[in-house]
Amino acid sequence: MRKALALSLLAVFLGGCASNPADRDISGTWINQSAIDAAxxxxxxxxxxxxxxxxxxWDVNTKASQARYSNGFEKIEGKVLGEQSGAWKxxxxxSAATELKRDGKQLQQVANDNEPGQLFDRATDAAPEGAPLGASFERALYSAYxxxxxxxxxxxxxxxxxQFQADGAVQGLPGAxxxxxxxxxxxxxxxxxHDTVWLQLSGQGNPWIFTRNGKQMEIFQAVNGSQADEVPSFAPGNRQWTLEKQ
Structure with missing residues (x-):
């Protein structure tokens, strides 16, 4: 009886040890689903x-000790130093070091002096191989928004x-x-x-300002109020389109 109980406890212990590393591993592509849901x-x-x-x-490869993230503008590269007590440094x-760890099925970026804490979900519709960092987030955002x-x-x-496609193609909008x-x-x-969108046709395009209110979206010409030698400063001009979601 005691021997059977001991073997049972040993099996549970070994099973837990076998599953824990996979549960803690943070490798993969993770996107800010909270921002997408809000949008x-x-x-x-x-x-x-x-x-x-x-x-x-975030794009993480713990075996290669590589970690990268995008904030929508910059592509930041880092090095995975190791994991301790479930947290990967x-x-x-x-810049200062950042800590990442698994929080159930999500990836948690631990708050520090430079940035707040954030949660990320695995990308379910990952961008094609060779796509730039941040493309998986963009695809999910474009589909949802x-x-x-x-x-x-x-x-x-x-x-x-x-129709606005997840890959950045648009159909049915004149001139784009x-x-x-x-x-x-x-x-x-x-x-x-203001929110802005870049619209182009055959590789040539311009910025446009848009507003979104539920199922209605208005797109305005972006008027540059700066001089030629100054940094552009855009404001809404004439309304070009009003779209309603079906």
Whole structure:
């Protein structure tokens, strides 16, 4: 009886040891699903990103001791120093170390003096191999924020159906075949707090300012109020389109 109990306890112990490393490993691509969920409610994009940012995607390979993250503008590289008590220390080149650890099925970025704590989920629709860092977050965001069918209710192409694809293609919007939402960086600082989208056709494009209110989206011309030798500063001009989600 005692021998059987001892063997049973040993099996439980060994089983736990075998499963723990996999449960703690943080390798893979992780995206800021909280920011995506907030944006998907149909409000201002930048408010959602700022509320749950600043980082949008982590890509970690513990075996290669590599870790990278994107904040929508910068691509930051680091080195995985090791794991202790469930926390992985990441040495960020030129900055303070960051700690990452598993929190159930999520990845937790531990708060420090430079950044708040954040949670990330595994990317379920990872970007194609060779895509730049941050592309998995963008695909998920584009699907959640602009996915589905939109109808042009005012502006060029009125009555047409517009579809924004997860890979940045757009169909049905006159004068555009590609788009990119501004997430952070120069495009954000030059827009005076407004949400902006880049629209292009055959490789040539311009920034546009947009507002999102539930199922309605308005797209305005971006008017540059700066001089030619100054940093651009965009403000909403004439409204070009009003779209309604179907």
């Amino acid at each position: 998907a409610k149909g409000g201002p994009l930048r408010e959602a990103l700022q509320a749950y940012g600043p980082n949008l995607e 990441i040495e960020i080149y030129g 602009l996915g589905g069918s939109w109808k042009i209710v005012d502006g060029p192409g009125i009555g047409s159906t517009v 075949d590609r788009y990119a939402l501004c997430l952070a960086g120069d495009c954000a600082s030059m827009s005076g707090g």
